[in-house]
Amino acid sequence: MRSTLLALALAASATRVFASCAHGTFLRPRAENGTVEIATFGYTGNIGPLNWAALEAPVNSVCATGTRQSPIDMVDGVFTLLQGSDIQLTVNDMPEGADFENLGTTVEVITQGGTLQVADKTFELQQFHFHLPSEHLDAGTSQAMEMHMVFQSAAQEIAVIGVYINVNDAPAASAAAAAAATTTKTKRSRSRIFGRQDPASNNTAAAPATTTPTALLETLFSTVDQISTPGTKVKTPPLVMSEVVDFLKANAFQIYSGSLTTPPCSEGVSWHVSTARLSVTPTSFAKVRDVIGFNARFPQNTPGQPNILMLSALGSAAAAVAAAAAPAAPVA
Known part of the structure; x- marks a missing residue:
């Protein structure tokens, strides 16, 4: 894993790569002068x-391969x-606000x-950001948004x-209060479209959800409309x-080995x-939507399967060959 990320870091040093998911890590250090890139x-x-893959070749090639x-x-x-009890997670409060x-x-x-x-690995938090709608699907279902908290280890692993x-129209309350009132829902039955099985035969986790918007x-x-222009920043409360x-x-956490969801798509x-x-409340969701717009990469294949862009390219090539070999239609 480390060799894959390091190789991409060396390649990125020779070209200009902007990776939202890796921003602030060794793959994409922040500008020293505080400029918002x-x-x-x-x-x-x-x-x-x-x-x-074509925007920054060959650095982004893994996006397609x-x-x-x-x-x-x-x-x-x-x-x-x-289980959450099997990890140690701490994030400092920011009483003076944050950029x-x-x-x-x-x-x-x-x-x-x-x-x-x-286990025996420690990662340091670099930043957190948002995608709208969610990038990961929850058993075939997209959610309103997704927050990504990005960590980096001393060994340059991510x-x-x-x-x-989700969107909730109840009055806002603290996450602690919401956790005390957490409701549990069972994931819906798998749809035949996605070829899923009845979850009763699997160990799918229930999905605890806050019953009120997260404070x-x-x-x-509340400050997102102040950074509606790309390249701007504000100090939060x-x-x-x-x-x-x-x-x-x-x-609990669902663990798997994947990639960045933005270029260079490092695995x-x-x-x-x-x-x-x-x-979040509908009002807050609308404010974020108006600033971010749409920023979700489409779902990829199950880990270990061929890249869907490679499969698409092969399919397009096969279709082109078949079309070229087909007899010409008679002229009316």
Whole structure:
């Protein structure tokens, strides 16, 4: 895993790569002068995911050739379940607020300390940012948003905690209060479209969800309209991280090895997709949507399967050959 990331880091040093998911890590260090750098990739048209590999060749080539790409559909068999009590997760509160930046492809909070310890590995928190709608699917279902908390180890390995965010029209409350009132829902039966089995025969985790909007997110998004222009930043009100952290640790994480969901799509990323759910009010969701727009990479194949862009290219080539070999239609 480390060799894959290091090779991409060396290649990236020779060209200009903007990676939202890796921003602040060794793959994409922050500008020393504090400038908010605007990403050069996007999510639609010629700069969208279908063409990421060509935007910065060969650095981004794994976007089209990698076999452990993210995001994926989180179904039974593609992840292992890890209880929150089996990890050590801490994130410092930010009583003076934090820098909240618009990178053009997402909005990002520069954190002020935090660690994720899994087994014998310790990762340091670099930042957290948001995707709309969610990038990972929850058994075939997209969620309103997804938060990515990006960590880096001293050995230059990357781990990301993914947290689904739903829309809730109840009054905002703290995550601690929400955790005390957590409701549990069973994942819906697998649809035949996705070829899933009845979850009763599997060990799929239930999905705890906050019953009221999350105070941290409501506080943060109260300022998002102040960074509506890419390249701008604002200082947030005080951010209380500990309540959300406690809520996450009280639940479980779905673990798998994947990739960054933005260029250069580096593989070897340790994903921890939470079974818990945070939520925001409809007003806050609308404010974030108006700033971010659409910024979700389409779901990739199950880890270990061929890259879907490679399969698409082969299919297109086969169709072109078949069309060329077909007899010409008679002229009327």
